[in-house]
Amino acid sequence: MELEEMMARLEALGTEQNRKVYGKHGAKEPLFGVSFGNLDKLRKEIKTNDALAEQLWNTGNTDARTLAVMIVDPKTRTLEQLEQWLDDIDYYCLTDVLVTHLASKSPLLPELLERWTTSDREWVGRAGWQLMAHAAMKSKALGEDYFLRQLGRIEARIHSSPNRTRDAMNAALIAIGMRSEALEAAALAAAARIGKVEVDHGDTDCKTPDAVAYIAKAKSRKR
Structure with missing residues (x-):
């Protein structure tokens, strides 16, 4: 074509x-x-x-x-x-499509997680934490201890991270909490300490989900 x-x-x-x-x-x-x-x-x-x-x-x-x-x-x-x-x-929707269709299916996934989640650049950081959220929901190669460590990183950095990176870190927090019962408890505790996550969504109707409420709602759907 x-x-x-x-x-x-x-x-x-x-x-x-x-x-x-x-x-x-x-x-x-x-x-x-x-x-x-x-x-x-x-x-x-x-x-x-x-x-x-x-x-x-x-x-x-x-x-x-x-x-x-x-x-x-x-x-x-x-x-x-x-x-x-x-x-x-420099557009979050395109960043997310790149993560979903390309980065999440790449054999370089572990390296991408390491490189992108440690970046201070807004769009690279967003891609990294969106990729982390995807891995938490889909990856069988990464264990519980790995994701437990990510909760500590999110808690330490989320409020000081760039706007769209912060949004993706909140998504990763939620995804990790939905992965297993053990991680759910740890994610809920981390979310309670983090408190409200402020994200500027511009002139749109988008809202930042509350991690505690979202994880609880997802759990009720599984029953």
Whole structure:
């Protein structure tokens, strides 16, 4: 599939309403405003295409970059390539898509967790802690002791971390608490000591979930 054809399809799928909504959430121009539902349909159609992914990323278009991280093969990405793409991002939704579709499936997962969660840079830190949340929910390779140590790191740093990093650390706290009963107790205790986590969500209706309430609600759903 040629780049020009895909860009034309993305442009046709974009809407002015989506552009406004994404813009409020921090998406930068150029931007068509393609819904995530339509991007996912394209992902399923294309499957994996590294060459097209690179071309889409290099356009600088936010929709094209979002599709790029959905169709690139996580196994082919080197650390340098992953971090180059992450360095180009200053939009939390694209950061999160990169984590979900690419970083979380990378064989470099342990190294990415170590490198990104220790970063003081807002978007790199966000990616690291969103990746930690994903690992807490999905990874069988990392043990309970590992996640218990992360609770201490979150408690020590969350209030002094950059805005969007702070948001992701709160998500990681919740995810760790949902992993097991033992971690639930430790996460609830940490959340109580942390208290309210303030995150500026800009001109949106997004709210920062209270970790204690969220973990308790998730537990009740499992019963």
